[in-house]
Amino acid sequence: MIMTQALGWALVDSLWQDALAAAGLAALLALVPVRAARTRYALATLTLAVMLALPLATAVRVRETAPLMSEVVTATSPVAPGPTSSPGPQAVPTPPTPPPGPVAARIRAALEPALPWVVLVWFGGVVALSLRLASGWLVTRQLGRVGTSSVPDACREAVARLATRLRVTRPVRVLESAVVQVPAVIGWLRPVILLPASALTGLTPLQLDALLAHELAHVRRYDYLVNVIQSVIETLLFYHPAVWWVSQQVREEREHCCDDLAVAVCGDAHFYATALLGMERLRAATPAFALAAAGRGGSLRDRIRRLVAPVQTEIFPRWMAGVLAVTLALGAGAHLVSGTAATGDGGGMRAAIDSATVDSLIGRVEALRNPEVRHAAVKTLGSRRDPRMVPPLLAIAQHDGDEEVQHEAVKALGKVRGGAGVGALLEIARTHPNPDVRRKAVKTVGDVAPPEAALGVLERLAQRDPDAHVQQEAVEALGHLGSPQAIAPLARLARAQPNAEVRDEAVEQYAKSAAPESALVLLVDRLANDSSSVVQVEAVERLADLPDGLGIPALRAAARAHPSRQVRAEARRRLEEDR
Template structure:
């Protein structure tokens, strides 16, 4: 087979996956909405199956194109359309344009895939080096080994203390290792850190590292389709819930893991890392689920990605996926305003205060209206330095909030946020 025929077959395979991925995304989205109150293991299996189909369908399509020849591949994109080989050189339209630019499409895809592969390889090398070179805390290693035995793991799980991480990471399959941020070892109460380690052992028990590697491979090959990234993100979110359930079951107290996740959020935010989920998922949603595992009502906002993918599938066009992950509002729920720290801007440390070695904690009060907007702010408790107080107030006023609820209805409420200024 000539190189030109191979490029044509690969190019049409990439083009076909635009509608194939949209169709798979629609189907999985509908199933996940229907299974919203099922066990996370069930949703995890559905999402994994959808992502595997995203790899298998183009692979089968490529094999069929190579076997039959890619000349008529364009005609398979739209029912009733003529083959690409039958289009006159001067013809205009989508199919002729695609057929004339398959070489550029494949070249661009190959370049991006190589860049993503390089990034993945660098990440794997860094993890391997950290597992070999970083310090081992004997006391925590012994504690982790006892915890692994309690959780029914029959193999050794190593522990390494690493600087610069924002949350624990589990790596390796044959010889698993848990990389723990040095800031957690130094700043988190031992019983809460043990809860996070139990969560990581849940990943080890289920061999999640291998599944995550396969996810990275699929993301690298099919990076251009938003349905692939959406499915992969759902897999990681469900995986975290499964590990949460594993840890809560073996600890016997879900509240301890919820407190550990809350403490992890505080440590990340106070050290200039805006709060993000450990290894996937949403920290606030996971904390609420551990403390109040209520039945979820149907959230019509979740249908927006489904409708978007349906439009893509019907039009056979590449459109961005809707990434609205707003937490569902439970009927009759009463809660305070919740800040979305991913929308916040990191406060700028005043140079004069850095030079003077000033540190402190400021508490800022924000008046949040029924729409989650900040209508006013004030310093509830000063750090002792006016310039640091003002810098924190100005930056955090840009945060987005979910409004407070009373019996399910949004209300205006005063919310307080602490910010820790530290030079460490």
């Protein structure tokens, strides 16, 4: 069932993913000159590999989150009054009808019940095309065994000479065949070039050399192996027209690459074109896996035109293709950044969570091995802002093995409706062993908690937490509460906290929160009596910021007579700025 769900979503998502990849290739091919066959071939081959990798990645991601989705579905599905049976493949459990939400989420929820049928149709197509592929492979293997005989010594010598020039290091056999109608190469580990009797008798030795060079170019480039892999990809992605188009580009550019190597050997593109035309007179159907000089890689007319036609000035503005390529890349990147939930939550988890019982979700999230997938699952749990999510989010924040997942759980607790997550945040802030997670919880408390719930805890953390950064964060959170009740704790911290950096933060927050007259009293006291020049300089800065020049007399006194040179200099600088 999990595999059915993963395969189904991989097939559905591949429709747009592979279409986008093909559109990107089309834009890039418009940028690259026709004569740059190797570059064009590399782009087309890479695109074909990406088109296979994208659905595989989707399947892996969905499979990682499927246990969580399955648990949610089990928890929310009503008990049927009796056993039911239905024809066809086993259905993926359907989540309860979701409330109104994003259009994409509703579409995916509607598609979920059809996934088993999608997989069944795909599997049937793969089986049928695999049988066809296997029969083609068997026919190709027979070509090297049936109706073959030795070629003249002159032909073998020509192959050896051309192989040396093309730097082909593997031994290559050459045989005359009564079956094939055009020269063809079969095999990868032990490649064989098959020559029809008509080629040996109907072509001049130089023309035959040109065509042999083309076949040896296939051997040098391992094209037979690539062609087999390409055929497998075509079989797996048979349902997508873009895959067949990209595969055709691979075949065309492969032939262009071999044409270029053959021309480099024989030295004359026009002569090589005449050899291709001569071979066309003998052409017939070529087996699926065989690679032929006059064979399946695009129109012979286009190949000859590319070889002999003069280079024309491009009428198409290539910068437009570049803009298109960049636009497609940015679009793909934006989707990958924003669309994690589309493939990472099983397509219906958001809807199912709305009415789920959450006790068992904790173990399911922790069971996900990939931290990125756990992160996405926690984000999904928190996105509902449902108070029922507080217990699993608290447990995940306390016990998950990945700090980023813990941070995401803390963030989600801060978004729960009605401040229902504040108690859990305070618990994390008091007891979590990781100071960075405590600090994140403290910051979130300052942003969302009501003052009456947070004041006492934040002051204790500012005084007693073993980590100075958490203490500073607690002081800042007190200031962010925006409550008159926070002023007295800030004053106590500014005067009595042992850590100078924490006192510095308390002075800043007090000056921002208290009335100007009250702030003046505390700032003058800290300027005169604090033991740290860091806090004294902070007091100078805040005195300069008081409205209506309230702090100017104290600044003048500090500029004249303060015992710290650093403080005197800062006071003079602020006085000069205020002139």
